[in-house]
Amino acid sequence: MKLIRFGEPGRETPGLLMEDATLLDVSPFLQDYDEAFFANDGLTQLKQWLKENAASAPRVATSVRLGSPISRPSKIVCIGLNFRDHAKESKMEIPEEPVIFFKATTSLVGPNDDLIMPKNAQKLDWEVELAVVIGEKGSYIERKEALKHVAGYALHNDYSERVFQLERGGQWVKGKSADTFAPLGPFLATYDEIPDTGHLGMWLKVNGEFRQRSSTSEMIFDVPTLVSYVSQFMTLLPGDIISTGTPAGVGLGMRPPQYLKAGDVVELGIDHLGEARQRVVAWQLATGDTVSTHPAR
Ligand code: ZN
Numbered sequence: 355m356k357l358i359r360f361g362e363p364g365r366e367t368p369g370l371l372m373e374d375a376t377l378l379d380v381s382p383f384l385q386d387y388d389e390a391f392f393a394n395d396g397l398t399q400l401k402q403w404l405k406e407n408a409a410s411a412p413r414v415a416t417s418v419r420l421g422s423p424i425s426r427p428s429k430i431v432c433i434g435l436n437f438r439d440h441a442k443e444s445k446m447e448i449p450e451e452p453v454i455f456f457k458a459t460t461s462l463v464g465p466n467d468d469l470i471m472p473k474n475a476q477k478l479d480w481e482v483e484l485a486v487v488i489g490e491k492g493s494y495i496e497r498k499e500a501l502k503h504v505a506g507y508a509l510h511n512d513y514s515e516r517v518f519q520l521e522r523g524g525q526w527v528k529g530k531s532a533d534t535f536a537p538l539g540p541f542l543a544t545y546d547e548i549p550d551t552g553h554l555g556m557w558l559k560v561n562g563e564f565r566q567r568s569s570t571s572e573m574i575f576d577v578p579t580l581v582s583y584v585s586q587f588m589t590l591l592p593g594d595i596i597s598t599g600t601p602a603g604v605g606l607g608m609r610p611p612q613y614l615k616a617g618d619v620v621e622l623g624i625d626h627l628g629e630a631r632q633r634v635v636a637w638q639l640a641t642g643d644t645v646s647t648h649p650a651r
Contacts, residue, residue, distance in 0.1 A: 355401065356541040357387055357506070359421040360414055363464070366421035369414060370404070371541050377414040383407070387542070388425035392489045392505050392592030397544060421464040423508055423542040424487060427593040430457040430536060431584050432483075432512055434526065436599025437572045443607030452575050452583050457512070457597070458531035465539035465630035469513060471616060472532035473637045477516035478614040481600035482558040482566050482622045484551065485510035486577055487542055488594040495585040500578035503590065506544040507551065509627040510597050511537050511558070511620065516606050516613070538595070540628040548626055551577045556601065558622040560614070566622075568601030 358377065359366035368387050370378045383403045384391060434453035435441040441448050471478055489505025512530065519529025548554070551570055558566040575583065577598060584596055605612045614620070616636040623629035 355397070355404070355544045356547070357423050357544070358539065358541045359387060359423055359425075360418040361421065362419070363421065363467070372408070375416070377416055377418065378408070379412040379414050382411065386425045387423065387593075389428065389591055389593045393491065397489065397505060419464060420466060420540055422462045422538040423540070424538070424593055424595075426459050426462055427595055428459070428591045429588075430459055430462070430595045430597065431455075431588075432457055432530065432597045433575070433580055433599040436574050436580075437568065437601040438574060439568065439572055439602035440600055440604065440607070441574070443602045443604070448574060452580060454584060454587070455526040455530065457527065457536055461513075461531050461533060461535035463534045463537050465509065465537050465628075466632065467534060467537060468635045469537070469614070469620065469632040470532070470534045470635055471614075471637045472515055472518075475515050475517075475637065476613070477606070477611070478634070479514045479516055479605040480558055480560065480565065480614065480620050480622075481512040481514060481604055482556050482624070483510045483512050483597045483600050484554060484556065484570055484577075484624055484627070485538060486581065486596045486598060488581075488590045488596070489545070489592055491589065491591055493585050493589040495582050495590070497578050497582040500581035501545065503581055503585075504545050504577070505592070506542045507548050507627060508538050508542045509540070509622065509624050509630055510595075511622055511630065511632065512597055512600060513537075537630055537632055540630060543627055554625045554627070556622075556624045558603065558620065560620055561618055562621075564603075565605075566601055566603030568603070570598075572601055573598065
């Protein structure tokens with residue numbers, strides 16, 4: 355199954371992308387693709403419901419806005435320097451153990467939403483990545499059991515502000531967490547749709563030109579290893595995201611480096627996980643933002 359969420363930001367409705375490319379509204383059956391849904395074996399129940407109700411369930415216009423295919427999770431864990439070619443272009447050693455860092459969960463948005471440059475952004479960069487979504491709670495998961503904890507996979511762009519990430523001290527999370535920095539989807543492909551995560555082609559274009567063209571076969575640590583590894587340090591909850599790292603071809607690795615500017619268009623895709631497209635827009639104070647609007651106390 356291919357899970358989608360559609361509608362206005364923050365008010366998305368769960369749905370399915372069907373084989374015939376129609377979009378189906380599953381809100382008569384379930385509330386959302388969230389921690390409770392995955393924890394209560396929602397995928398099995400949804401599959402059963404679909405068998406009986408696919409023909410009669412309401413259809414949705416394909417022009418609808420897509421949100422993140424899952425509700426905001428408890429955490430987004432990212433893996434750094436997990437592709438040999440990317441570690442090399444970043445002039446970093448191939449790590450002996452996976453590098454892990456967090457992305458704020460508030461950075462999660464739909465696959466085709468605008469990328470809003472954060473205030474004072476200077477070095478805005480792209481990273482096409484395979485995101486793993488956890489389906490079953492676990493800690494100290496053994497590698498051979500790891501895939502049993504996976505609900506499915508999605509396309510992710512791990513946007514990064516390199517000054518915030520690398521030149522402001524402290525941890526990478528600063529450059530990874532701005533609003534709109536984690537467009538996910540178009541859909542979550544359930545685990546049964548991707549039996550082999552080791553040979554998925556992945557690509558990214560900026561303004562129509564290829565920047566990244568690689569495969570998950572370039573990964574240093576594979577998906578089962580990463581799920582097991584992260585679970586040694588924290589409990590993974592249903593709905594949690596592990597983003598598995600990016601291949602070569604990021605702006606930071608170009609000679610000279612090239613970064614995104616307002617008006618640029620980023621397109622990306624991974625085999626069997628669809629495509630996404632983001633337009634870069636300049637930061638501006640929007641109505642309702644809580645930036646420095648409190649009266650002095
Ligand atoms: Zn990344």
